[in-house]
Amino acid sequence: MGNQTKTVEERTRKESNFRQILHRLQKNKIAMTGLFTIIILIVVAIFAPILMPYDYTEMDMSNMYAKPSLSHFFGCDDLGRDIFSRLLYGARASLSMGIIATLLSTAIGVVIGSAVGYYGGWIDNVVMRVLDIVQAIPGMLLAIAISAALGSGFFNTIMALSIGGIPMTVRLLRGSILSIRNQEYIEAAEKINCSKPRVILKHILPNSIAPLIVSVTMGIGNTILTAASLSYIGLGIQPPMPEWGAMLSAGKTVITRYPHLCVFPGLCIMIVVLAFNMLGDGLRDALDPKLKN
Amino acid sequence: MGRYIIKRLLWMIPVVLGIAVLIFTIMYICPGDPAASILGIGATQVEIAAKRSELGLDQPYIVQLLKYLKQVFIDFDLGTSYFYGTPVIDGIFSRMKYTLIITFTCMGLQILIGTPLGIIAATHRNGIADRLCMLVALIGVSVPGFWLALMLVVLFSVNLGWLPAYGVGGIQYFIMPCIANCLAGIATQARQTRSSMLEVIRSDYITTARAKGMSERDILFKHALPNALIPIITIVGNGMGMMLGGAVVIENVFSIPGIGSYMTGAINSRDYPIVMGGVLVLGLLFSLIMLLVDIIYAFVDPRIKARYEGKRKGAKRHG
Amino acid sequence: MQTTKQKETSFLSVKNLSVEYTSDDEVIHAVNHVSFDLQKGKTFGLVGETGAGKTTIAKAILRILPQPPARIKSGEIFFEGEELLGLTEEKMRKIRGNRISMIFQDPMTALNPIMRVGTQIAEAVRLHENCSRVQSVEKAIEMLEMVGIPGERQREFPHQFSGGMKQRVVIAMALACNPHLLLADEPTTALDVTIQAQVLDMINELKRKNNTSMIMITHDLGVVAQACDDVAVVYAGEIVELGTKEQIFTAPSHPYTLGLFGSLPDIHSDSQRLYPIEGLPPDPSNLPQGCSFHPRCPYATRACGDRQAALADLGDRHLCRCINLEQIQKGGKKP
Numbered sequence: 001m002g003n004q005t006k007t008v009e010e011r012t013r014k015e016s017n018f019r020q021i022l023h024r025l026q027k028n029k030i031a032m033t034g035l036f037t038i039i040i041l042i043v044v045a046i047f048a049p050i051l052m053p054y055d056y057t058e059m060d061m062s063n064m065y066a067k068p069s070l071s072h073f074f075g076c077d078d079l080g081r082d083i084f085s086r087l088l089y090g091a092r093a094s095l096s097m098g099i100i101a102t103l104l105s106t107a108i109g110v111v112i113g114s115a116v117g118y119y120g121g122w123i124d125n126v127v128m129r130v131l132d133i134v135q136a137i138p139g140m141l142l143a144i145a146i147s148a149a150l151g152s153g154f155f156n157t158i159m160a161l162s163i164g165g166i167p168m169t170v171r172l173l174r175g176s177i178l179s180i181r182n183q184e185y186i187e188a189a190e191k192i193n194c195s196k197p198r199v200i201l202k203h204i205l206p207n208s209i210a211p212l213i214v215s216v217t218m219g220i221g222n223t224i225l226t227a228a229s230l231s232y233i234g235l236g237i238q239p240p241m242p243e244w245g246a247m248l249s250a251g252k253t254v255i256t257r258y259p260h261l262c263v264f265p266g267l268c269i270m271i272v273v274l275a276f277n278m279l280g281d282g283l284r285d286a287l288d289p290k291l292k293n
Numbered sequence: 294m295g296r297y298i299i300k301r302l303l304w305m306i307p308v309v310l311g312i313a314v315l316i317f318t319i320m321y322i323c324p325g326d327p328a329a330s331i332l333g334i335g336a337t338q339v340e341i342a343a344k345r346s347e348l349g350l351d352q353p354y355i356v357q358l359l360k361y362l363k364q365v366f367i368d369f370d371l372g373t374s375y376f377y378g379t380p381v382i383d384g385i386f387s388r389m390k391y392t393l394i395i396t397f398t399c400m401g402l403q404i405l406i407g408t409p410l411g412i413i414a415a416t417h418r419n420g421i422a423d424r425l426c427m428l429v430a431l432i433g434v435s436v437p438g439f440w441l442a443l444m445l446v447v448l449f450s451v452n453l454g455w456l457p458a459y460g461v462g463g464i465q466y467f468i469m470p471c472i473a474n475c476l477a478g479i480a481t482q483a484r485q486t487r488s489s490m491l492e493v494i495r496s497d498y499i500t501t502a503r504a505k506g507m508s509e510r511d512i513l514f515k516h517a518l519p520n521a522l523i524p525i526i527t528i529v530g531n532g533m534g535m536m537l538g539g540a541v542v543i544e545n546v547f548s549i550p551g552i553g554s555y556m557t558g559a560i561n562s563r564d565y566p567i568v569m570g571g572v573l574v575l576g577l578l579f580s581l582i583m584l585l586v587d588i589i590y591a592f593v594d595p596r597i598k599a600r601y602e603g604k605r606k607g608a609k610r611h612g
Numbered sequence: 613m614q615t616t617k618q619k620e621t622s623f624l625s626v627k628n629l630s631v632e633y634t635s636d637d638e639v640i641h642a643v644n645h646v647s648f649d650l651q652k653g654k655t656f657g658l659v660g661e662t663g664a665g666k667t668t669i670a671k672a673i674l675r676i677l678p679q680p681p682a683r684i685k686s687g688e689i690f691f692e693g694e695e696l697l698g699l700t701e702e703k704m705r706k707i708r709g710n711r712i713s714m715i716f717q718d719p720m721t722a723l724n725p726i727m728r729v730g731t732q733i734a735e736a737v738r739l740h741e742n743c744s745r746v747q748s749v750e751k752a753i754e755m756l757e758m759v760g761i762p763g764e765r766q767r768e769f770p771h772q773f774s775g776g777m778k779q780r781v782v783i784a785m786a787l788a789c790n791p792h793l794l795l796a797d798e799p800t801t802a803l804d805v806t807i808q809a810q811v812l813d814m815i816n817e818l819k820r821k822n823n824t825s826m827i828m829i830t831h832d833l834g835v836v837a838q839a840c841d842d843v844a845v846v847y848a849g850e851i852v853e854l855g856t857k858e859q860i861f862t863a864p865s866h867p868y869t870l871g872l873f874g875s876l877p878d879i880h881s882d883s884q885r886l887y888p889i890e891g892l893p894p895d896p897s898n899l900p901q902g903c904s905f906h907p908r909c910p911y912a913t914r915a916c917g918d919r920q921a922a923l924a925d926l927g928d929r930h931l932c933r934c935i936n937l938e939q940i941q942k943g944g945k946k947p
Contacts, residue, residue: 030431133311136583137576140538145316145572148560149323225437229542232439233557248440252546256458259447266440274435281431497721503676504716505736505785506708515735516724523726595726595769 024286031282037275045091052085056242065258074264078250083261086242087268093243094272097154098224101161106216108162109169116170117177124174131167139164143226147235157236161223172215176208210287214280221276228269244269294598297591305584310362312576317361320569321354327375327565371573372566376559381570384555389574391461391551395543396536398467399475403532407479408525411486415521416513418491426483433480438539442473442546459548466549474543478532485528486521493521523594530586537575622690623652623825624673624793629687631668631677631849640896642668642682644849650793650842655819655826657840657857659833659872661893665849666829667717670795673827674714675704692792710740713786714795718802719779723770730756730766733785740789755784759814776807780814787818794819794826800835812838833872837861845869848894848904854923855930865932867909867940903934911940 025031044051053073060080068075074083116127134142147160228245230236237243239250244265251261328344329336336344345351349360364370371381414426449469450458456465493499494517502512544553552571559567591597631643643665650656658666671677673689675696689696691712696704716722724732733752737743743751753763759780770778779799786794799815800808816839819826828839836843836857843860845853845868853866864870871889891908894900900907906916913936923931934940 129307130311133308133315136308136312136580137315137572138534138538138579140535140541141572141575144538144541144556144560145319145569148565148568149319151324221435225435228437229439233542233545234560245437248437248443252443255443255447256451259451262440262443262447266437266443269437269440270432270435273437274432277431277435497716497718498724500676501716501722501782501785502724504674504708504714506705506710506739507735508705516727519726520724593726596771 021286025282028282028285030278031286034275034278034280034282037271038279041091041095041272041275044088045095048088048092052082052088054082054085056081056086056089057240058082058085065254065261067258068260075258075260077247077261078254083247083264086247087244087264090242090244090247090265090268091272093154093237093241094224094227094269097158097161097227097237098220098272098276101158101223101227102165102216102219104158105162105165106169106212106219109166110173110212112166113170113173114177117174117181127170128174131170134163135167140226140229143230144233144235147230152231152235152238154237154241157227157230160230160235161227164226165219165223169212169215172211173208176211180207214284214287217276217280217283221273221280224276225269225273294591297598298588301584301587301591305580308580309577310366312580313362313365313573314358316569316573316576317358320565321357323565326350365573371570374559374564374567376562376564376567381566384567385552385570385574388551388555391549392537392540392544392553392575394467395470395474395540395549395551396533398471399478399536399540400529400533402471402475403478403482403536404529407482408486408522410479410483412490412518412521414483414487415490415494423487427487430480430483433476434484436476438473438477439542439546441476442469442543445469445473446546461549466547470543470547470549473546474536474539477539478535481532481535482525482528486525489521489524490517493517496520523590526586526590526593530583533582534579537579541571541575622649623692624650624827625688625690626669626673627688627690629669629672629689630685631665631672632683632685633681634683635681638897641899642849642896643672646687646846646849646851648844648851648854650825650827652792652825653823654841655828655839657836657843658827658829658846659831659836659843660846661831663893663896664846665896666846667797668849669846670714670797670827670829674708674712674795676708676714706740709736709786709791710789711791712793712795713789713791714797715779715782715786715799717798719775719782720802722782723778725770728767728769729773729781733766733781733788736785736788751788752784755788756781758787758818759784776803776811779803779811783811783815783818787822787824790822790824792825794824795829796826797829798831799828801830801832808835815839845872848899849896850904850933851923851931852905852933853931855926855928859928859930863926863930865926865930865937865940866905866934867911867936868905870940871908911936913939 058081060076063072063076063080064078066072066076066080072082072084074087077083077086112127116124137145142164143160146163147157150156150159227236228243228248231238231243231245232249234249236245238246247265248262251258251265255262326341326345328341328348328350332340332344349357352360364372369382371385373380374384377384410426410430414423414430417423446458446469449456456469460466499512499516502516507515540551541553541556543549544551545557548554552575556568556571559565559571626649627647629643629646630641633640633642646665646669648656658669660666668677668682672684672687673691673696677684684697687697691707696707699707723729730749730752733755734745734748737748737751738745741748741751749766753766756766757763761777761780761784765773770781773781779802783799796815800811803811812835815826818824826839828835830836840857842856843854844851845860845866847868853860853864853869860869861873864873868889875888889908890910894904894907900917902915902917902919903909903912903921906912909916915935919935921933921935923933924937926932926937
């Protein structure tokens with residue numbers, strides 16, 4: 001049982017691991033439903049301009065507050081605009097904000113977390129203290145503060161949304177690195193000429209990729225929810241750009257007479273977030289090493 | 294133990310200062326000119342410039358920062374509303390109680406409903422109770438609170454007429470806001486409790502207890518639950534943060550005159566002192582709660598206590 | 613095969629025990645038709661590699677196997693006259709910790725981290741003996757002293773003890789109700805070598821004093837030499853060789869046993885290399901046809917892949933499961 005056979009074993013074990021994980025994920029019906037829904041939503045978002053029966057700015061005052069019908073599936077809003085079309089187009093805003101903001105905060109978090117975990121020392125202390133302070137403000141409130149400062153708009157909102165997610169990713173990466181360092185450090189000391197950062201990087205990534213994937217997936221769901229909340233209170237994205245949260249806010253004033261202005265946008269938010277959470281749960285179960293036994 | 298509390302209390306000081314610095318910095322980089330906002334439209338450049346130097350807005354960042362810190366922590370002054378001209382801190386404290394009522398009620402509901410749900414799900418793993426609880430919990434964390442609030446209003450106020458749609462007064466005014474705000478929290482609590490329980494149930498010391506001849510019920514209550522609930526304490530603390538953030542939006546839906554609607558009203562009028570003051574106060578409140586959580590944690594988990602206790606005679610490891 | 617007379621004198625008698633695990637549509641044959649007897653007051657060693665099924669056998673005796681994935685497919689376990697697998701759960705609980713106790717491999721995780729050590733021992737006492745809380749704590753202190761831990765430390769928590777001391781606490785807890793049978797699952801594997809010797813000595817001493825019978829699970833032949841009277845060599849869930857310690861050590865017969873001894877460094881010879889057994893343990897969900905060991909066996913013949921041998925008596929109740937015994941003995945021992 002020399003070293004050669006061991007790495008071949010390890011490699012085949014890793015490959016079969018990956019296949020095992022995929023297999024487990026595929027068996028999870030809820031996760032597959034979530035994935036399927038997300039794919040449909042992404043397609044809808046990309047092709048929204050083609051799929052919309054009406055233009056999302058097209059006003060028709062004669063149809064103000066029209067109830068759902070065959071010509072307007074979800075009815076019309078206060079300016080006679082077709083709600084269905086606005087919902088389709090609004091998918092773009094929600095999905096893109098959610099995905100971009102989450103990926104951005106994850107990327108920044110990975111960089112900071114890796115640097116901090118690797119170098120350690122006083123940098124580690126300082127950064128962790130700063131993160132403690134950032135996390136001392138609840139995520140939603142921090143997003144409100146930054147969003148209020150920067151104003152509404154697509155990129156401003158992405159900035160506001162991404163800051164809150166950074167500390168969590170940093171801790172995730174840092175934790176992974178610290179646990180690896182304690183194990184491989186001894187081996188690394190022997191292989192001194194094999195550049196340490198590369199050795200550590202080769203071992204960190206497999207270990208932390210699993211929780212990262214789960215974190216990103218659940219994070220997208222949460223971010224979409226926060227984005228909608230921001231738009232609801234007047235930050236985030238505002239009309240005429242359709243955003244589901246903003247549409248809810250507009251519909252609130254007439255909710256007693258025309259509830260359909262509020263029902264459908266909220267339903268959309270829920271379905272999207274649910275889909276990401278379903279997938280995230282499924283990923284977490286599939287990647288859970290304890291289940292391998 | 295005392296040492297730990299003191300250490301933790303001392304740590305509060307930089308955190309509190311840090312929050313204020315963070316809030317101030319956000320305000321500082323905020324585009325738009327406070328002087329112009331205060332003076333309103335029609336003010337001339339000269340007037341604006343004069344107002345700026347009156348407010349000290351032309352001084353370097355550090356000077357303004359230190360002024361702000363002094364203002365907040367020594368004078369207890371959170372600034373003046375651009376719109377109303379009244380001190381922000383008065384506005385906040387007069388509205389504090391409604392926000393706290395909603396937040397603490399929601400926390401209570403989260404703990405009392407969410408925890409047992411999680412335990413039931415974990416002990417009936419993969420059974421019907423488990424799948425049902427977890428499905429409901431999954432939906433619960435995905436529903437937007439403010440939308441749920443609106444739907445509740447449609448159902449219970451408009452159609453059934455049972456509950457009032459806005460305002461404050463007796464309990465009936467708080468039922469729907471609390472339900473809407475706490476659903477996500479209950480769901481999260483159930484999910485986290487379940488996963489903590491499942492992990493504990495897998496532990497070796499549970500097998501040891503079984504090998505001693507303990508009944509499953511005794512194992513659950515004497516060994517599994519106490520261990521599983523410790524990490525949940527932190528979850529509850531974080532839940533408070535979610536509640537505080539959610540309350541801001543919920544108050545808006547139900548026109549409850551709490552800190553939240555104070556802030557959301559200010560957003561529309563670009564009244565930054567109110568927004569930032571509100572975030573600062575709620576942030577400080579949250580830090581206080583996390584401090585409490587850490588202290589409770591230390592009381593409950595003997596491993597934490599030990600880390601801060603001094604050397605006890607003969608207690609250190611022998612071979 | 614056994615007469616009724618033998619059954620009565622046998623302290624523990626395991627007959628034809630088979631256990632399987634089902635996970636994800638895979639069936640894992642963890643224990644296959646295992647039979648052995650244990651005399652009162654003796655120590656029986658179960659030797660084999662990790663994953664050979666030894667722990668499963670012990671947990672099956674105590675009936676603490678997690679029943680959804682695990683399933684006792686067949687077998688009977690007679691203990692002091694009672695058939696354990698047929699007892700109700702309630703009756704079995706009265707036996708666990710009381711007449712049969714178990715100590716586990718990893719002391720670091722075997723104790724409840726947020727409960728005081730004395731409380732955990734006292735709990736075991738109160739479960740089976742009718743006594744007050746105070747009395748049970750006194751007994752706990754007594755047990756701690758017996759394993760060499762000062763009685764005052766009963767108020768401390770597990771993290772305040774080192775690995776070796778934790779294991780002693782576990783032993784104290786297992787012996788608190790004076791069990792007739794102690795199942796020790798690799799009790800020293802997780803400990804430092806120096807501590808290992810101490811703990812083993814202590815176990816032997818206590819066992820001698822109370823005439824406790826013991827099943828010692830280990831992969832370490834040194835532990836077998838020190839502690840066991842009879843030995844069973846387990847491979848892929850089966851017993852491949854069974855005999856007294858002397859028989860196994862002086863006349864190892866099964867190729868696997870030979871391989872185990874052969875891979876030990878010899879302090880007298882001048883060898884440069886160790887001779888591990890070639891190959892890897894088999895996948896328990898996909899055991900080889902015929903003899904489970906034959907893919908790795910240097911003496912394997914074609915017949916080995918066809919059928920599994922029965923346990924043959926080499927004389928004096930030294931049993932061995934191999935169809936090629938004569939050839940092996942003629943050809944000398946080490947490959």
